[in-house]
Amino acid sequence: MIDGITRPTLLLDLAKVNSNIEFMLEKAKLTNTMLVPHFKTHQSKEIGEIFREKGIDAAAVSSVEMAEYFVKHGWKDITVAFPFNRLEIQVINSFLTNGVKVKLLATDLDTITFLNQELVETLDIFIEIDAGYGRSGVHAKNTPLVKEMVTAIEQSDKMNLYGLYCHCGDTYHANDTREIEKIWENAMKELAQIKAQIEPTNRPLKIRMGDTPGCSMVQHMEPIDEIGPGNFVFYDLVMNYLNVCKEEDIAVAVACPVIAKYPERNEVLIHGGAVHFSKDHLFDATGQKFFGEMVVFEDNQWSSIIEGAKLTSISQEHGILTVTNELMQVLKIGDVIGILPIHSCLTANLMKSYQTTQGDEIAHMSLGVK
Amino acid sequence: MIDGITRPTLLLDLAKVNSNIEFMLEKAKLTNTMLVPHFKTHQSKEIGEIFREKGIDAAAVSSVEMAEYFVKHGWKDITVAFPFNRLEIQVINSFLTNGVKVKLLATDLDTITFLNQELVETLDIFIEIDAGYGRSGVHAKNTPLVKEMVTAIEQSDKMNLYGLYCHCGDTYHANDTREIEKIWENAMKELAQIKAQIEPTNRPLKIRMGDTPGCSMVQHMEPIDEIGPGNFVFYDLVMNYLNVCKEEDIAVAVACPVIAKYPERNEVLIHGGAVHFSKDHLFDATGQKFFGEMVVFEDNQWSSIIEGAKLTSISQEHGILTVTNELMQVLKIGDVIGILPIHSCLTANLMKSYQTTQGDEIAHMSLGVK
Numbered sequence: 158m159i160d161g162i163t164r165p166t167l168l169l170d171l172a173k174v175n176s177n178i179e180f181m182l183e184k185a186k187l188t189n190t191m192l193v194p195h196f197k198t199h200q201s202k203e204i205g206e207i208f209r210e211k212g213i214d215a216a217a218v219s220s221v222e223m224a225e226y227f228v229k230h231g232w233k234d235i236t237v238a239f240p241f242n243r244l245e246i247q248v249i250n251s252f253l254t255n256g257v258k259v260k261l262l263a264t265d266l267d268t269i270t271f272l273n274q275e276l277v278e279t280l281d282i283f284i285e286i287d288a289g290y291g292r293s294g295v296h297a298k299n300t301p302l303v304k305e306m307v308t309a310i311e312q313s314d315k316m317n318l319y320g321l322y323c324h325c326g327d328t329y330h331a332n333d334t335r336e337i338e339k340i341w342e343n344a345m346k347e348l349a350q351i352k353a354q355i356e357p358t359n360r361p362l363k364i365r366m367g368d369t370p371g372c373s374m375v376q377h378m379e380p381i382d383e384i385g386p387g388n389f390v391f392y393d394l395v396m397n398y399l400n401v402c403k404e405e406d407i408a409v410a411v412a413c414p415v416i417a418k419y420p421e422r423n424e425v426l427i428h429g430g431a432v433h434f435s436k437d438h439l440f441d442a443t444g445q446k447f448f449g450e451m452v453v454f455e456d457n458q459w460s461s462i463i464e465g466a467k468l469t470s471i472s473q474e475h476g477i478l479t480v481t482n483e484l485m486q487v488l489k490i491g492d493v494i495g496i497l498p499i500h501s502c503l504t505a506n507l508m509k510s511y512q513t514t515q516g517d518e519i520a521h522m523s524l525g526v527k
Numbered sequence: 528m529i530d531g532i533t534r535p536t537l538l539l540d541l542a543k544v545n546s547n548i549e550f551m552l553e554k555a556k557l558t559n560t561m562l563v564p565h566f567k568t569h570q571s572k573e574i575g576e577i578f579r580e581k582g583i584d585a586a587a588v589s590s591v592e593m594a595e596y597f598v599k600h601g602w603k604d605i606t607v608a609f610p611f612n613r614l615e616i617q618v619i620n621s622f623l624t625n626g627v628k629v630k631l632l633a634t635d636l637d638t639i640t641f642l643n644q645e646l647v648e649t650l651d652i653f654i655e656i657d658a659g660y661g662r663s664g665v666h667a668k669n670t671p672l673v674k675e676m677v678t679a680i681e682q683s684d685k686m687n688l689y690g691l692y693c694h695c696g697d698t699y700h701a702n703d704t705r706e707i708e709k710i711w712e713n714a715m716k717e718l719a720q721i722k723a724q725i726e727p728t729n730r731p732l733k734i735r736m737g738d739t740p741g742c743s744m745v746q747h748m749e750p751i752d753e754i755g756p757g758n759f760v761f762y763d764l765v766m767n768y769l770n771v772c773k774e775e776d777i778a779v780a781v782a783c784p785v786i787a788k789y790p791e792r793n794e795v796l797i798h799g800g801a802v803h804f805s806k807d808h809l810f811d812a813t814g815q816k817f818f819g820e821m822v823v824f825e826d827n828q829w830s831s832i833i834e835g836a837k838l839t840s841i842s843q844e845h846g847i848l849t850v851t852n853e854l855m856q857v858l859k860i861g862d863v864i865g866i867l868p869i870h871s872c873l874t875a876n877l878m879k880s881y882q883t884t885q886g887d888e889i890a891h892m893s894l895g896v897k
Binding site for chain 1: 592615661
């Protein structure tokens with residue numbers, strides 16, 4: 158698997174990808190929801206195909222550029238899960254005239270007015286609700302604004318009100334599973350209340366919730382119709398530290414050459430830095446900041462996390478692994494070790510392509526939409 | 528300049544690039560050193576050409592992949608300013624057989640032995656010295672190891688000992704100019720001492736020092752022969768907060784659409800997040816973490832930093848600008864504002880291409896070596 162690897166290379170275990178997708182499909186079944194996966198984590202046409210083979214034909218993306226990529230690769234039902242950017246109206250209209258079903262997120266009245274004037278065909282609208290995360294969306298308590306938006310959408314023949322969209326990103330910062338559940342319980346209550354006040358009599362509205370921690374951990378999702386997680390396809394150390402996934406669920410690892418050893422400071426230099434992992438980090442039990450954990454390769458897989466080794470410092474291309482005396486003796490210059498990423502979405506975005514554990518090359522859209 | 532911009536776009540002010548390069552050329556002249564610029568910040572063949580037009584024909588890069596890119600674009604004298612990775616020996620040999628002068632950094636004896644066995648032609652070697660930064664290189668006090676390496680290099684007909692290389696990356700974390708100078712004074716003393724002990728009688732060794740803060744601020748560089756800064760070509764907010772550059776020297780800004788306004792929390796949502804800026808950050812005087820500062824565009828340039836606006840939170844594509852009441856009134860959904868990056872190297876690496884303030888497209892190697 159690592160034969161021939163001479164540079165930082167993003168390895169992908171498709172068996173884990175498959176099992177992570179199966180887990181989430183099962184979760185959707187158990188909770189009577191529909192899985193509309195977010196593709197921002199993998200950004201890959203091939204991984205999109207894996208979802209399609211499992212019966213998924215609607216997905217979400219985080220930018221119009223990403224929508225262009227997946228439309229080019231045959232996706233016909235795409236939610237741009239980012240508040241609509243009116244400067245992108247021409248691309249949205251071109252999707253519509255080409256038969257792509259685009260769902261947009263609106264978060265203010267003015268955008269509804271703009272869309273009513275500028276859309277060339279009818280599309281579905283989510284009103285994005287902020288249930289406490291505080292990033293984007295209409296605040297859940299601002300029912301008057303939601304009602305005004307509903308009225309404006311209903312009066313337009315360019316928009317159908319599809320439902321309410323909510324991303325509880327605060328679950329990523331929860332301390333434990335119970336806190337994730339509480340964040341969701343609160344959000345579900347808020348969304349159900351809003352829905353009850355605005356739902357037209359002739360057509361049910363959908364509620365979609367998005368984050369991977371919640372979708373992975375919450376068991377009861379009564380008011381929810383659709384789940385839209387993204388990170389679960391790979392998971393990562395953030396999810397593992399939050400007990401949202403097991404470490405063996407993490408489907409990506411960066412293969413990094415060992416460059417130099419510094420026994421006097423228990424450090425090993427690897428080729429693997431901020432242009433490979435991003436600067437996202439976690440803190441261990443002693444308060445030490447770290448940027449990844451080490452695995453080793455054998456046959457066509459990687460090991461569980463090696464205790465006593467953490468990526469404690471990174472600059473543009475340099476990574477410093479702090480290791481025990483035992484590992485210092487075992488690791489050799491010229492070895493290729495693996496680093497499990499803190500945040501798989503940003504790592505994949507930086508690495509720009511995948512090599513499967515079977516040796517196949519897989520695309521990431523970062524090398525261009527075309 | 529921003530007409531037609533609908534998505535996050537990395538704008539480049541070539542007049543500032545030119546003036547930053549002229550400043551560093553003048554600095555080299557005043558300090559009797561040679562500028563061998565590091566290209567890891569811009570990673571652009573066109574910006575390489577600007578250096579070439581000013582008489583520069585040797586450069587440094589931070590990876591062999593980056594060396595491949597610049598070799599492809601006509602560079603014949605390249606330092607791979609990262610401890611040599613033996614897994615890349617074939618690429619290095621192909622450079623040599625194609626007439627490219629490659630300089631490598633060695634940091635241990637075993638690598639010297641490896642190079643002696645594997646190199647197909649002779650090349651120049653720097654011994655990298657760690658003068659206190661603690662990232663890579665032979666520790667400055669480890670004279671016995673340096674001497675052993677010198678002996679091994681001198682005994683090989685595949686390597687010429689070119690000199691000592693030192694990157695004082697700790698200057699990036701200095702509190703003021705005096706601290707930058709002190710870091711350099713210490714490093715220069717260490718390097719001069721080592722050089723005195725190892726210099727052959729028949730040929731002078733070169734000392735190259737690398738970091739932008741030091742190269743920008745230090746006035747007396749007696750033992751130094753070559754300076755190899757990279758970041759100075761663009762500078763950024765880290766350099767500005769360290770008083771290493773003026774804010775008007777910062778040559779890149781990310782143009783970002785304004786997506787939504789949240790007056791109740793004094794926040795504005797922009798399209799511009801961790802996939803555009805990286806997660807590097809600074810802290811303002813009140814201890815508030817931030818990921819960029821705002822400028823506005825007029826004619827073919829951007830303004831000075833707008834007080835009362837900071838990019839206080841980012842996720843993958845979302846950026847949250849915290850703004851004053853006055854700015855909340857002035858900013859409109861659909862505007863395009865500029866964000867000066869915290870760390871221009873990582874921002875350019877993520878953005879993958881430049882648009883000059885004159886409207887021209889400029890390449891970044893991230894879209895592939897070919």
